[in-house]
Amino acid sequence: MISTVEALYNRTAIGLAHQMKCNYPAFNGNTLDLEKHILKSLAEKENFDDFITYIKNPRRQTEAFIRAEVKKYIFTDHKDEAVIILNKNVHDINTTVSQALFTATQKVQTQSGYTDTWLKEFFSALNDNLTLDPICSQNFSDIKDFDFLRRETEKGFASIIEQMRSISLDKMQESRLKPDEILVDQLCKHCWVKCPFCSAICTNTIEDHKDDDHSVPFHRPNGIQGWHYKGTVELCITFCTTNVSSDLKFYPYHNSEKSIPYKEYRNGGPEYKTWRITPDGSKLSYWKWFVCRFQNKLEKHYNRKFQGRGEIPDDWKTISKEEAIQSLDEMGFSDV
Ligand SMILES: [Zn+2]
Numbered sequence: 001m002i003s004t005v006e007a008l009y010n011r012t013a014i015g016l017a018h019q020m021k022c023n024y025p026a027f028n029g030n031t032l033d034l035e036k037h038i039l040k041s042l043a044e045k046e047n048f049d050d051f052i053t054y055i056k057n058p059r060r061q062t063e064a065f066i067r068a069e070v071k072k073y074i075f076t077d078h079k080d081e082a083v084i085i086l087n088k089n090v091h092d093i094n095t096t097v098s099q100a101l102f103t104a105t106q107k108v109q110t111q112s113g114y115t116d117t118w119l120k121e122f123f124s125a126l127n128d129n130l131t132l133d134p135i136c137s138q139n140f141s142d143i144k145d146f147d148f149l150r151r152e153t154e155k156g157f158a159s160i161i162e163q164m165r166s167i168s169l170d171k172m173q174e175s176r177l178k179p180d181e182i183l184v185d186q187l188c189k190h191c192w193v194k195c196p197f198c199s200a201i202c203t204n205t206i207e208d209h210k211d212d213d214h215s216v217p218f219h220r221p222n223g224i225q226g227w228h229y230k231g232t233v234e235l236c237i238t239f240c241t242t243n244v245s246s247d248l249k250f251y252p253y254h255n256s257e258k259s260i261p262y263k264e265y266r267n268g269g270p271e272y273k274t275w276r277i278t279p280d281g282s283k284l285s286y287w288k289w290f291v292c293r294f295q296n297k298l299e300k301h302y303n304r305k306f307q308g309r310g311e312i313p314d315d316w317k318t319i320s321k322e323e324a325i326q327s328l329d330e331m332g333f334s335d336v
């Protein structure tokens with residue numbers, strides 16, 4: 001049993017989460033669609049640290065994005081609708097409780113009038129696990145006085161009405177179920193394994209998929225994850241898709257002594273073995289723009305340079321932020 005006010009906030013949280021899952025563009029599509037909205041927002045904000053968090057710990061950045069969007073939706077952009085949902089739930093719960101009081105009392109009066117009958121009727125009329133706070137903490141079997149019980153219940157009901165007056169969307173953030181947490185749970189339930197070369201997140205919708213390899217439709221230039229030519233400061237500018245079709249070799253771990261041909265990348269170790277990286281696949285302008293826009297910061301972050309074999313191609317440098325964001329449409333949907 002939970003208290004009425006808590007039930008109210010829970011119901012409202014579930015209602016708001018459901019509304020956003022159905023209507024909000026970032027949340028109503030698939031994993032790739034959510035990722036597209038996150039990348040768009042990262043580009044708009046141009047905050048390097050957020051990019052790095054997204055590359056190193058995509059789940060953390062994804063959760064932060066969901067929480068921020070929910071907050072904006074409920075407390076700014078759609079505040080009126082959120083208040084309507086909350087008020088409707090207040091009304092529904094008040095109706096349920098007062099009807100339960102009435103029904104139970106009527107039944108007991110027309111039947112035998114025992115306390116336990118009344119309680120049974122009352123709680124069965126309160127359909128979904130609601131209870132009155134003052135009553136539920138007492139031991140029912142000790143109560144022999146039916147009038148006393150009814151008075152207490154009515155007092156409890158009055159106190160609920162009183163509490164309902166002070167409900168607010170802000171207080172919902174203190175309740176057990178929160179709309180942002182509900183959405184984080186729903187939207188983050190998928191595979192989070194990162195491509196060992198570029199950190200792109202596997203797009204499989206099953207958390208622990210064993211039968212299929214990890215895969216992703218769009219890889220990134222490997223230097224954004226710190227890949228560099230061994231013993232040099234040269235960061236790697238090529239995409240995984242290009243590397244796996246080349247005759248180049250790589251050292252699977254920083255302390256590896258033996259290099260592996262990219263064409264046989266699966267032999268690199270357990271985290272390489274389970275990835276399917278195919279030579280085709282388009283190279284999003286987005287990541288080319290990212291490397292150019294944050295070249296200095298990436299170089300400082302990894303203490304290496306995009307030079308020599310890691311020189312940035314000239315045609316990448318002309319890509320505008322708008323073109324970068326537009327290229328995200330190649331990821332599937334077109335509502336960015
Ligand atoms: Zn990759």
Ligand SMILES: [Zn+2]
Nearest residue numbers: 191202204214
């Ligand atoms: Zn996977």
Ligand SMILES: [Zn+2]
Nearest residue numbers: 228230231254
């Ligand atoms: Zn090294």
